[in-house]
Amino acid sequence: MRREFLPFSRPSVSGEDIAAVGEVLRSGWITTGPRNAEFEQSFSEYVGCYGAVALSSATAGMHLALKALGIGPGDEVITPSMTWVSTVNLIVLSGAKPVFVDVDRDTLMVSAELIQQRLSAHTSMIIPVHFAGAPVDMEPIRRLAADKNIHLIEDAAHAVGTEYNGELIGKNGSAIFSFHPIKNITTGEGGMVCSDNQKFLEQVRRLKFHGLGVDAYDRQTQGRSPQAQVLEPGFKYNLPDMLAVLGLRQLARIEEFNAKRTRLALHYRKLLAGVEEILPLSVPAYPLKHSWHLFIVRLDTDKANLGRDEFMEGLKQRNIGTGLHFRPVHLQKYYRESMNIPSGSLPNTEWNAERICSLPLFPEMTEDDVTEVVDTIKEVLKHG
């Protein structure tokens, strides 16, 4: 058994990253300023998008997107239940109605066909979720949204470095990234909205800082009037420079991080091919580059002699951490009670809800760690 606990995720922070943050702390300008502007610029250049706005989280980005697009009472927003709760919470808090769409059983991804079944005269927005580091098949969804004149915002929290049809996610349309510590790059907490829609980006930029249209650094250093006017009531979702500088440093290492993740994921896939009770997610067949944000498997509960929760507990007792991405939103207490969605309405989501489990995957793991995880899985399957 492992002597030290192996967490399912751990950020890669170097001594140089720490020094860069220290430099900002000593500089006299800690909050949003030049490092934030540089991070936005570097991120846009990296993904090849028209423009980007850095924020305090992806959740903040989703809030501002809903607000900027005027989503509210009477609107329906189509999104999977198999996602992190933040998106759905914000839809509800905006006064709109979330409409859950099922996902493919083996990729956990939405599709144009599944979305089509949930369209109504009230559908105003679609939020597809790129899952675990693979991209959603966006082309048919883009066509559907354009045909019906519906807003489309991609949840790209798992997709820094993910490519679809030869282009990085974020290059086309509007996408929101997360820099929470488990994501492929981190700022501690943070997010980025990328878009090719100038008006939308301007609205997001204005709403992120009190509705002023300029931030504190602009006012102090760019010779702008210190008496900036509130153009509309806004929020306080800016990313401070002490975090933005970490994002800049992390972005410079994205290829290295994702290459390491890929090597580990391929090692898992090779070793797990011989374990019949374990079903990894499938990689979609369309052209893509996977960023391997998560390594998700499903426990085949027909073949295994234990349930998923016992499986996770067995690994934990042997010093191996796991995660659950995700407990579907419609099965969370509040949504179960308020929406009352009949069991069986989202069959693939429900099937996976009882079987999914995320195995350890982060750049500083070794292939030997992966081998040890798979050996431990075999032991847990044998002995419980």
Ligand SMILES: *Cc1c(COP(=O)(O)O)cnc(C)c1O
């Ligand atoms: C992490 C995550 C978010 C939220 O990101 P934050 O930066 O923590 O707000 C949204 N959607 C998905 C799918 C996520 O995994």
